[in-house]
Amino acid sequence: MALRQHLRAVTEYNIRTLQTSLLAELSGALGDLGTLLPLMIAMALRGSIDLPATLVFSxxxxxxTGVYYGIPLPVQPMKAIAAVAISQNFSKQETMAAGLTMGIAVFALSASGTLSWLNRVVPVPIVKGIQVSAGLALTISAGSSMIQPLGWITPGNDNRLLALAAFAFLIITALIPRLPYALLVFSLGLVLAAAITSTTSPSISQAGLWHPSIVIPNAQAWRTGAIDAAIPQLPLTTLNSILAVTSLASTLFPNFPPTPTTTSIGFSVALANLVGCWFGAMPICHGSGGVAGQYRFGARSGSSIVILGIVKLVLGLTVGEAVVPLLQRFPRSLLGVMVLAAGVELAKVGQSVGDGEEVWGRVDEAGDDERAGHEGKGKVEEERKGRWMVMLVTVAGCLAFKNDAVGFSAGMVWYWGLRVSIWVEHLRHGRVRLGHERRGGEESAILGSR
Structure with missing residues (x-):
């Protein structure tokens, strides 16, 4: 009964949002394509995945996810697996072995309660640091790999001038939020891509109904996929696709729909891969960057994702590989600006890392004593600096080594260093007991404990 009530409430919310903000939901549905398209196309061209199966199962x-969660929760490629598969020319068996390994691992973490435990013990500034680093990585990728290689005026349908025009339009839509930026820019990109494709690849003989086939990895594929691709992917999925997603969802959607739990998100990721990867579909997960991108471009409910899913499903069942030439020629200038905007939106979550009701509460508790009030304000500033440093160290580790696990480890070391320094200060002043009594105050405020 509880599930039925949940689904009814989410469905009503999705329909109500779609009726009042149709264009915004359509625009927001396209907000994560800057991450999806390049990796999906590259893996399909190398034979690492089956494109029709990927479109169907994603x-x-x-x-x-749109029907169950009621928020714009993205379906993204597993980036570490995609990067290894592209660089090492993985076969379908090797890629599927990596995705199935991840599905088994995440299912075990969810069923055992490990993800829920991590959500409780990992400090907020570290989770925000993972989010900020993901946002900055998106902006760096947009500039270096999509926009920077372009010429200023050539080719005519994809150049830096077009990117500047798209960026100027992005500024205009920031002033006029009702304009569906992603929908308009993506439509323009499809027109430009279709104009080139019609002259260079006019045939659509590859189009046809999808015929599913089973992919069974052999022993060597299991070894290669699990060791070379799944192991690097596991910390990225755990931190950015699960913990960071639930944190960002609670920030963007504080009232309704209910914030997804880490265990629920984990099962969603696990089941998607344990089903789709047997048919050659791309290993997928959720991601905080996709949530931020879709929210930035107008999505406020799961209806946007349902619409995108229906389009993917129809394309996968009927068009399949024939869509590759069109997607290959989508202007990287437009795609790059969309990724840039999504990255900035995600990085914005770091601005609230110093906020907290417990901080202001302790300042108010200083009472009428002016000296105590000044001391309280000094503690507030110290707490803010502590949170910022934990977050920035996490960001630095993630970006410097291009590895979320390194950033997480660096942030945790800094976190525990601050915690020890607080304990030593209490010990020095004979306030160890007071310090423990105020765990919800001084230590948790500085360190951002949940």
């Missing part, structure tokens, strides 16, 4: 995952 579309089904979109529909499920």
């Amino acid at each position: 579309g089904l995952a979109n529909i499920f």
Whole structure:
């Protein structure tokens, strides 16, 4: 009964939001394509995945998440697996072995309660640091790999001038939020891509109904996929696709729909891969960057993701590989600006790392004593600096080594260093007992404990 009530409430919310903000939901549905398209196309061209199966199963995952969660929860490629598969020319068996390994690992973490435990013990500034680093990584990628290689005026349908025009339009839509930026820019990109494709690849003989086939990895594929791709992917999925997603969802959607739990998100990721990867579908997960991108471009409910899922499903069932030439020629200038905007939106979450009701509460408790009030304000500033440093150290580790696990470890070391320094200060002043009594105050405020 509880599930039925939940689904009814989410469905009513999705329909109500779609009726009042149709264009915004359509625009927001496209907010994560800057991450999806380049990796999906590259893996399909190398034979590492089956494109029709990817469209079908990622579309089904979109529909499920939109109906069940009621928020614009993205379905993204597993980036570490995608990077290894592209660089090492993985076969379908090796890529599927990596995705299935991840599905098994995440399912075990969810079923055992490990993800829920991590959500309780990992400090907020570290989670925000993972989010900020992901946002900055998106902006760096947009500039270095999508926009910077372009010429200023050539080719005519994809150049830096077009990127500047798209950026100027982005500023205009920031002043006029009702303009569906992603929908308009993506439509323009499709027109430009279709104009080139019609002259260079006019045939659509590859189009046809999808015929599913089972992919069974052999022993060597299991070894290669699990060791070379799944192990690097596990910390990225745990931190950015699960912990950071639930944190960002609670920030963007504080009232309704209910914030997804880490265990629920973990099962969603696990089941999507344990089903789709047997058919050659791309290993997928959720991601905080996608949530931020879709929110930035107008999505406020799961209806946007349901629409995207239906489009993917129809394309996968009917068009399949024939869509590759069109997507290959989508202007990187437009795609780059969309990724840039999504990255900035995600990095913005770091601005609230110093906020907290317990901070202001302790200043107010200083009472009428002016000296105590000054001391309280000094503690507030010290707490803010502590949180910022934990977050920035996490960001530095993630970006410097391009590894979320390194950033997480660096942030935790800094976190525990601050915690020890607080304990030593209390010990020095004979306030160890007081310090423990105020765990919800001084230590948790500085360190951002949950």
